[in-house]
Amino acid sequence: MLDVSTISSTIVSGVLLGGILALTALGLSIVLGVMRLVNLAHGDFLVVGAYAGLFFLQFTGIDPLLGVPAVAVFVGLLALPVYRLLLAPLANRGAEAQMMTMFAVSIILENAFVLAFSADTRSIARDYATVPLTLGPVTFPLIYLIGFVISVSLILAVHWLVSATAFGRDLRASAVDAEAAATLGVDVKRVQMLTFALGAACAGVGGTLIGAAFQFSPSSGAAYLLNSLAVVVLGGLGSVIGTLVGGIALGTLQSIGGLALGDGYRDLVGMAVFLLVLAFRPDGFLARGRT
Amino acid sequence: MSEAVASCPHRFRAPGAGLVEVAVLVGALAVLWFAPDFAGDYWLQLGFRTFIFIALAQGWNLMAGSAGLVSLGTSCFVGLGAYVTFGLLNRLSLPLPLALLICAIAGGALAALVSPALFRLRGLYFTVGTLALAELLRLLMVIVSAFGGASGIFLQEDPPALPVLFRYALVVALIASLAMTLCARTRISVILRAVRDDEDAAAQMGVRPYRVKLGAFVLASALAAMAGGIQAVKLGAIEPYGMFGLQWSIDVLSMVIIGGVGMRLGPVVGALFAVALGEMLADYPELHIAITGAILIVLIRFAPHGVVGLGAKLPLTRRMPA
Numbered sequence: 001m002l003d004v005s006t007i008s009s010t011i012v013s014g015v016l017l018g019g020i021l022a023l024t025a026l027g028l029s030i031v032l033g034v035m036r037l038v039n040l041a042h043g044d045f046l047v048v049g050a051y052a053g054l055f056f057l058q059f060t061g062i063d064p065l066l067g068v069p070a071v072a073v074f075v076g077l078l079a080l081p082v083y084r085l086l087l088a089p090l091a092n093r094g095a096e097a098q099m100m101t102m103f104a105v106s107i108i109l110e111n112a113f114v115l116a117f118s119a120d121t122r123s124i125a126r127d128y129a130t131v132p133l134t135l136g137p138v139t140f141p142l143i144y145l146i147g148f149v150i151s152v153s154l155i156l157a158v159h160w161l162v163s164a165t166a167f168g169r170d171l172r173a174s175a176v177d178a179e180a181a182a183t184l185g186v187d188v189k190r191v192q193m194l195t196f197a198l199g200a201a202c203a204g205v206g207g208t209l210i211g212a213a214f215q216f217s218p219s220s221g222a223a224y225l226l227n228s229l230a231v232v233v234l235g236g237l238g239s240v241i242g243t244l245v246g247g248i249a250l251g252t253l254q255s256i257g258g259l260a261l262g263d264g265y266r267d268l269v270g271m272a273v274f275l276l277v278l279a280f281r282p283d284g285f286l287a288r289g290r291t
Numbered sequence: 292m293s294e295a296v297a298s299c300p301h302r303f304r305a306p307g308a309g310l311v312e313v314a315v316l317v318g319a320l321a322v323l324w325f326a327p328d329f330a331g332d333y334w335l336q337l338g339f340r341t342f343i344f345i346a347l348a349q350g351w352n353l354m355a356g357s358a359g360l361v362s363l364g365t366s367c368f369v370g371l372g373a374y375v376t377f378g379l380l381n382r383l384s385l386p387l388p389l390a391l392l393i394c395a396i397a398g399g400a401l402a403a404l405v406s407p408a409l410f411r412l413r414g415l416y417f418t419v420g421t422l423a424l425a426e427l428l429r430l431l432m433v434i435v436s437a438f439g440g441a442s443g444i445f446l447q448e449d450p451p452a453l454p455v456l457f458r459y460a461l462v463v464a465l466i467a468s469l470a471m472t473l474c475a476r477t478r479i480s481v482i483l484r485a486v487r488d489d490e491d492a493a494a495q496m497g498v499r500p501y502r503v504k505l506g507a508f509v510l511a512s513a514l515a516a517m518a519g520g521i522q523a524v525k526l527g528a529i530e531p532y533g534m535f536g537l538q539w540s541i542d543v544l545s546m547v548i549i550g551g552v553g554m555r556l557g558p559v560v561g562a563l564f565a566v567a568l569g570e571m572l573a574d575y576p577e578l579h580i581a582i583t584g585a586i587l588i589v590l591i592r593f594a595p596h597g598v599v600g601l602g603a604k605l606p607l608t609r610r611m612p613a
Contacts, residue, residue, distance in 0.1 A: 090591070093595070099418065100548065101588055104585070108584035111581040115578065222426065222537060226422065226426055230423075264434045267430055271423045271427040275405070276408075278420055
């Protein structure tokens with residue numbers, strides 16, 4: 001059973017899925033870096049993205065993968081009022097107030113999904129999603145490759161945005177020292193708002209991709225959040241490329257774990273990795289090379 | 292939130308206040324002990340749930356309000372308590388009080404075991420670490436068939452009657468409240484507050500923040516495990532999705548925030564509020580949680596000391612500063 005083909009296919013699938021994981025984690029990571037906020041509703045933003053992709057397909061008939069920009073803009077725009085109305089007023093109240101507010105948003109969203117769309121498990125069904133792609137001994141679903149390409153392109157785009165633009169300079173300055181940045185004329189509130197929207201947009205796109213590659217339900221958010229957190233601690237805080245490497249590492253570990261122990265262990269691997277990294281390497285395995 | 296709590300006015304401390312508090316608690320126990328003689332089953336059910344919530348909320352309030360540890364892992368210790376209790380009752384046929392005692396020890400031991408990982412980075416990581424721990428344990432219970440897998444396990448003996456369970460829950464809530472009195476009315480309260488407000492400064496003064504936080508976490512976890520054990524016995528059958536469900540953590544967090552983080556009466560008021568709201572919206576579970584979320588957002592923004600904090604601001608109840 002465990003021949004070369006199975007093992008290599010598993011590893012390749014893991015790497016490809018890791019790219020999607022990295023995209024979702026990136027959204028969490030930049031918000032954590034700039035706002036010092038663990039967005040506990042991050043997983044639910046993913047689910048918003050998955051539903052957005054699903055309904056986009058149903059109502060327009062346009063393939064959700066072509067509609068990815070629309071999903072990104074939609075989820076990003078939804079995040080703006082969340083920041084303005086809920087988070088900005090708590091800016092001087094310490095990290096816990098904002099975090100618990102996002103926790104409240106998370107439970108509201110999850111239950112609103114159930115009320116609006118029922119608790120059913122869904123997936124964005126596309127023909128090509130299940131088409132197996134064979135390259136030599138390696139076989140994997142085509143959607144994994146598509147998701148990987150979209151995710152990595154977006155991650156590189158964000159990397160460029162953070163490292164080479166004026167907005168990125170403000171973002172990095174705010175992440176290092178918000179007060180000092182404000183003194184030097186950076187509009188920290190605006191940077192935080194745009195970062196929060198960008199993080200939500202990453203989650204939204206990741207949600208659409210996950211919705212096309214797997215299934216999702218209103219309660220999927222917690223598992224997505226924890227997987228993203230595992231990637232963030234693996235890759236080190238605030239590093240865009242580190243997040244990509246962390247995502248690929250976690251995706252591979254999860255796939256190998258799933259193969260060796262059974263599919264039910266996939267999420268378990270993510271959480272175990274998260275706690276182990278926290279215990280032994282709290283700065284992440286790739287702590288150098290921060291952006 | 293910690294800054295907000297720090298600005299909370301200091302209460303006037305009379306030397307005998309701690310004893311008065313103990314007397315009030317023991318008096319409440321004596322009165323409520325006989326509640327099953329007059330109250331109907333419906334009220335006993337509500338009372339049972341309130342006591343379980345009080346036990347959980349007292350521990351959570353100690354962690355968040357006094358030591359600055361915001362936990363999303365209550366379900367992990369509730370679930371642990373449930374499974375340990377069933378194991379002890381089913382396999383070893385231990386008497387229930389002994390089983391609950393072992394439960395508390397197991398909860399505290401798990402907290403101590405995972406604390407090196409959870410306390411590694413401050414603040415935010417504790418919260419997400421506890422969340423990950425709870426999910427990890429739940430998935431383990433689902434997967435490992437020795438623990439009954441996804442379908443769970445049954446209690447082999449008949450569970451005690453409702454009045455007996457009511458009294459057990461009452462005692463657990465009393466133990467939790469007495470423990471909080473001990474923490475609040477002795478030197479411990481000063482140490483806790485010092486660590487919460489400025490860990491580094493406290494360390495400079497010779498306080499060991501790690502030990503203080505560990506103590507609060509272990510105590511809260513032991514209480515949660517006991518509460519989980521008694522809840523499991525009442526249910527008679529447990530499964531991982533219920534006992535390790537995030538719902539426990541949501542309930543406890545919202546009770547304490549609604550009641551008032553760091554306020555002595557916060558957990559009790561919050562627990563009563565949560566039970567009342569739950570009864571009103573019993574037929575609409577999703578709406579119930581969504582409304583709870585909305586209440587949380589409003590209270591965190593406008594009333595960081597919760598309902599108790601609002602009450603203390605009313606002119607009639609305002610105390611003179613000491």
